[in-house]
Amino acid sequence: MTETLLLKDIDEPGLHTLEVYERRGGYEALRKALGMSREEVLHELEVSAIRGRGGAGFAMGKKVSFLPKGQMDKYLVCNADESEPGTFKDRELMQKNPHMLIEGMLIAAYAGGINRAFIYVRGEYQLPAERLEAAVEEAKAAGYIGERVLGSDLSLTMWVHRGAGAYICGEETALLDSLEGKRGNPRLKPPFPANQGLYQGPTLINNVETLYTAPVIIRMGGEEYAKLGTQGSTGTKVVSVSGHVQRPGNYEIELGIPSRDIIYGLAGGPPEGRSVKLWFPGGSSAPVLTGDDLDVPYDFDSMAKAGSMIGSGAIIVADDSTSVVDVALKTAKFYRHESCGKCTPCREGTNWTVKMLERVDSGEATPMDLDIMAAVCENIIGNCLCVLGDAMAMPIGSMIAKFRPEFEAHIEAARARAELVEAVA
Amino acid sequence: MAIDPSRVPRFGHGSRVPGWDEAADLTKDPEGVPEPATTPVPEELRARIEEYMARYPDRRSAAIPALHSVQEHYGWCSPEGIVQAATVMRLTPAYLTAVATFYDMLFMQPVGTHDIYVCTNISCSLRGADDLFAAFHEHAGDDPDFNIRSFECLGACDIAPMISIDGDYVGPIAPDEVPEVLDAIRSGEEPFPERQMKNRKSTDPNA
Numbered sequence: 097m098t099e100t101l102l103l104k105d106i107d108e109p110g111l112h113t114l115e116v117y118e119r120r121g122g123y124e125a126l127r128k129a130l131g132m133s134r135e136e137v138l139h140e141l142e143v144s145a146i147r148g149r150g151g152a153g154f155a156m157g158k159k160v161s162f163l164p165k166g167q168m169d170k171y172l173v174c175n176a177d178e179s180e181p182g183t184f185k186d187r188e189l190m191q192k193n194p195h196m197l198i199e200g201m202l203i204a205a206y207a208g209g210i211n212r213a214f215i216y217v218r219g220e221y222q223l224p225a226e227r228l229e230a231a232v233e234e235a236k237a238a239g240y241i242g243e244r245v246l247g248s249d250l251s252l253t254m255w256v257h258r259g260a261g262a263y264i265c266g267e268e269t270a271l272l273d274s275l276e277g278k279r280g281n282p283r284l285k286p287p288f289p290a291n292q293g294l295y296q297g298p299t300l301i302n303n304v305e306t307l308y309t310a311p312v313i314i315r316m317g318g319e320e321y322a323k324l325g326t327q328g329s330t331g332t333k334v335v336s337v338s339g340h341v342q343r344p345g346n347y348e349i350e351l352g353i354p355s356r357d358i359i360y361g362l363a364g365g366p367p368e369g370r371s372v373k374l375w376f377p378g379g380s381s382a383p384v385l386t387g388d389d390l391d392v393p394y395d396f397d398s399m400a401k402a403g404s405m406i407g408s409g410a411i412i413v414a415d416d417s418t419s420v421v422d423v424a425l426k427t428a429k430f431y432r433h434e435s436c437g438k439c440t441p442c443r444e445g446t447n448w449t450v451k452m453l454e455r456v457d458s459g460e461a462t463p464m465d466l467d468i469m470a471a472v473c474e475n476i477i478g479n480c481l482c483v484l485g486d487a488m489a490m491p492i493g494s495m496i497a498k499f500r501p502e503f504e505a506h507i508e509a510a511r512a513r514a515e516l517v518e519a520v521a
Numbered sequence: 522m523a524i525d526p527s528r529v530p531r532f533g534h535g536s537r538v539p540g541w542d543e544a545a546d547l548t549k550d551p552e553g554v555p556e557p558a559t560t561p562v563p564e565e566l567r568a569r570i571e572e573y574m575a576r577y578p579d580r581r582s583a584a585i586p587a588l589h590s591v592q593e594h595y596g597w598c599s600p601e602g603i604v605q606a607a608t609v610m611r612l613t614p615a616y617l618t619a620v621a622t623f624y625d626m627l628f629m630q631p632v633g634t635h636d637i638y639v640c641t642n643i644s645c646s647l648r649g650a651d652d653l654f655a656a657f658h659e660h661a662g663d664d665p666d667f668n669i670r671s672f673e674c675l676g677a678c679d680i681a682p683m684i685s686i687d688g689d690y691v692g693p694i695a696p697d698e699v700p701e702v703l704d705a706i707r708s709g710e711e712p713f714p715e716r717q718m719k720n721r722k723s724t725d726p727n728a
Binding site: 181 | 623723
C-alpha cells in the first residue's frame with residue numbers, strides 16, 4: 097500500500113493538541129462537510145461503502161440513514177469501550193490523535209442531524225480519556241463544538257464518559273444501559289438503537305475507527321475511498337497484531353491483502369524456528385484459523401468464507417510451542433468472568449465450558465466431554481440477547497473441531513501424569 | 522480449581538455476603554432516598570457529582586462518574602460514600618450499590634492505594650503474563666499498599682506482557698523486574714520511564 101490514511105501523521109509530536117492538528121490540515125474535512133448539504137454528506141458515506149470497524153461490519157452509511165428524520169433529540173455515541181482481547185487500535189488513535197475522532201463525530205452528527213454526542217471510553221484507558229477530554233475542551237473553545245458550529249446549522253454537545261471496567265459494555269445496547277447509569281446488561285433487539293437507543297431516543301452508535309474514517313471519506317470523496325480495498329470491504333483498516341510475532345503493533349492495511357503479508361510481512365512472523373499454529377483473525381471472539389489458512393485475503397467476505405471473521409481487526413498469533421488447551425482455557429475463563437449473567441445459555445454455558453476444560457487440563461475428562469463441550473457451544477450460539485456467549489462458543493468450538501487429536505492427547509497425558517503421582521504417593 | 526478459596530475475602534461467618542446470618546427485619550421499610558438535611562456530604566464531592574449530573578439529560582447517567590468520584594475520595598466505594606452520592610443524586614443507595622457491584626474498577630471493599638492491574642489475557646499470557654502475575658503476588662501479595670489484580674485485556678498487546686499502575690500503562694515487564702517496579706512505586710517514581718506508554722514516540726514497531 098502506498099499511503100496510510102488513519103495512521104498518516106500519527107507520530108507527529110503534539111498531534112493531540114488542536115494547534116498541531118490544525119496545522120496538519122485538521123478540521124478541513126469538517127469545513128468541507130458543512131459546506132455540503134446533509135444529504136450530500138450522507139451520500140458520500142454511503143457511496144464509500146465503509147463497513148463498521150467495531151466487529152459486526154455493518155455499513156456505516158446505512159446505519160446513519162436509519163435515523164428518523166425531523167426535529168428531535170438524536171444521539172451519537174462513540175463506542176470507545178475497546179475491550180476485545182488483542183485489540184489496541186482505538187487506544188493508539190485516541191491517545192495520539194483525539195481531534196480526528198471529534199472531527200469524525202461532528203461529520204457523522206451533521207449527516208444524521210444529531211444534537212447530542214457522547215464518547216464512552218473504557219475505564220482502563222486513562223491516557224486516551226484524558227487526551228480526549230482535553231481535546232473536547234479545546235474544540236469547544238475553538239467553536240467546533242457548541243451552538244451553530246462554524247456558522248452552520250449544526251449544534252452539538254459532546255461529553256467524554258468513562259466506564260468502569262466491563263467487557264460487555266462494548267456491546268452496543270449494554271453500552272447504552274451503562275451510559276444511562278445502569279448495570280451494563282444488553283437489551284432485546286429490536287427495537288434497534290437507531291429507533292430507540294439512548295434515553296429511548298434515536299441513537300447512532302459507531303466504533304472509534306469507523307468515525308475516524310469519516311473525515312478521510314469527506315476529504316477524498318466516497319467514490320475514491322471505495323476504490324481502496326475489495327468490492328465488499330472497501331478502504332483501509334488498522335489491524336492490531338499481537339502474540340507470538342516479532343513486531344507486535346498497529347498496522348494500517350488495505351483490506352483484501354493476504355493475511356500472510358500482515359503476520360509475516362509487517363509483524364515479522366513468529367520467532368526464529370517457530371511456525372504459526374493457530375491465529376485469531378479478529379480478536380478472541382473469532383473462530384481460530386490454522387497455519388494452513390495464512391493465504392486467506394484479509395477482508396470481511398473472504399474471512400467469512402474461511403469460517404471466521406475480521407471482527408475488531410485484532411490478529412493474535414500463537415506459535416507451535418503453544419498448547420491449544422491453554423489457549424482455550426484462557427479464552428473461556430475470560431468470557432465466564434465477563435458474562436453479565438442476564439441470559440442463561442451464556443451465564444451457565446461459559447461456566448460449564450471452563451469446568452470441562454479444567455477437567456481436560458487435569459486429565460479427568462473423557463473424549464466424550466469434548467462432544468458435550470461442542471454441544472454446549474452449539475446451544476449458546478444464537479440463543480442470547482447479545483453475542484458474548486457466541487463469542488466464547490465460536491473460538492472454543494473451532495479449536496475443538498480443528499485440534500481434537502491434541503485435546504485427546506492432552507487428556508491422556510494428563511491422566512498418565514496423575515496416575516503416576518498417585519502411584520508414587 | 523479455578524478459584525482458590527483461601528484468597529476469596531470472607532467474613533467471620535464464612536460467607537462473602539455481609540450479614541447473611543442475620544434474619545431480615547421484614548417490618549422495616551426499605552431504605553429510601555437519603556435525607557439531604559441529615560446527610561452531610563463533603564463539599565468537593567458534591568460539586569463534582571453535581572457537575573457530572575448537569576452533563577446528561579437524565580441524572581442517573583452520572584452514576585458511574587459519581588462512583589468514580591466516591592472511590593477517589595474514600596479510596597473505595599464505601600457505604601458512607603455511596604449514601605452521600607445517593608443524597609446528591611436523589612437515588613437510593615441500593616441503586617448505586619447495584620451499579621457499583623457490576624463493574625470491575627469499582628471496589629466494594631477497601632483496597633491498597635496503588636492499583637496494579639496485570640493483564641493476563643490471551644496476548645499477554647502468550648508472552649508470559651501468568652508468570653508476571655505470580656511474581657507480583659510473590660513480592661507484594663500481602664502488602665496492604667498494593668491492589669494487585671489480574672485483569673482482562675487492557676488493550677496494549679503491543680507491549681505485552683504489560684501492567685497498568687494507577688492507570689499508567691507500562692511494558693513489557695519480565696517477572697524478574699517486579700522488585701524493581703515495586704521499589705519505584707514505593708519511592709513515588711515511575712518505573713521504567715522509557716517503557717511507559719505515554720512516553721512512546723513511535724507507533725511503528727519497525728521504527
